[in-house]
């Protein structure tokens with residue numbers, strides 16, 4: 074795979090990560106117009122604080138900020154934490170606009186940021202409750218159950234409410250503290266259209282994907298476009314059908330990716346292993362440049378989604394993840410390093426007689442790349458490279 078950043082191994086760093094659940098919502102208890110009025114007051118208040126800060130030569134300190142605006146905002150009937158969020162947002166907006174020499178920020182959409190005091194989240198029922206001023210509103214998230222399920226068990230930090238183009242949207246921000254453990258071994262992953270191949274330096278395991286299902290949906294959409302080369306864009310019925318097929322295709326990919334990611338990450342966690350994958354950063358750029366088929370486009374989409382899902386799930390469960398440079402992973406003999414020859418999907422080495430399936434070769438080479446770079450894991454000291462920025466001190470000790 075050309076065009077990739079030639080880093081040997083990249084580690085997903087420990088730290089705090091955020092994940093957002095984004096969904097359209099409807100008010101099921103309370104009046105939407107009252108909620109919109111509360112949001113309008115928030116917007117007005119936010120703009121007012123921005124205007125006031127903009128006039129000052131020097132931005133106030135945190136205490137001054139509170140003294141200046143808290144009573145004013147409370148006067149609008151805003152809840153304590155809502156008021157505090159508003160002056161903090163205004164402060165951040167003005168500060169960044171000044172630093173970047175931009176003009177005064179103007180708030181266009183209705184928006185509010187709420188924290189634990191002013192929101193209650195119940196993912197089991199897909200319901201959240203919010204309060205901005207005096208009234209509580211109950212909102213129902215309008216999203217697929219499969220999507221909401223992915224956030225179960227996480228700790229949420231903030232709820233954002235936005236109203237635009239006649240629709241109410243909710244973002245629930247979850248905060249995850251990622252502290253990866255020191256791995257006992259490595260689990261390499263090679264992704265292809267039909268399977269994900271897992272290799273743990275002893276055995277190979279395959280997990281079936283549903284990417285081909287998705288591909289056939291996409292192909293049907295393409296056929297429709299070809300069948301009605303001019304009309305499909307304007308005829309609503311055809312357009313809806315095409316949209317529906319594309320949507321279903323991407324839902325299949327995404328749901329399948331999450332399911333597979335969960336299986337893989339749980340397995341790694343159970344065994345105390347780290348996950349090793351190809352680093353796909355930079356791949357998109359090279360793909361955009363080259364002429365590509367629909368199939369390849371979907372494949373790329375699927376690979377990225379799966380990789381994303383694995384990383385996200387790993388962060389949630391503190392499983393370490395290493396990404397290796399994807400260069401030559403399927404073309405070089407894992408045993409002796411010479412170039413392989415292929416007959417369909419079967420690769421063989423003229424020099425040492427090694428013979429294996431393409432995916433297995435991929436997974437093996439991915440694992441060996443991590444081993445060579447001295448990623449911790451059982452029996453990993455193949456050859457020790459000098460320490461660099463990528464090699465953290467923590468990695469020096471084996472668990």
Ligand SMILES: [Zn+2]
Nearest residue numbers: 406409422425
């Ligand atoms: Zn060989």
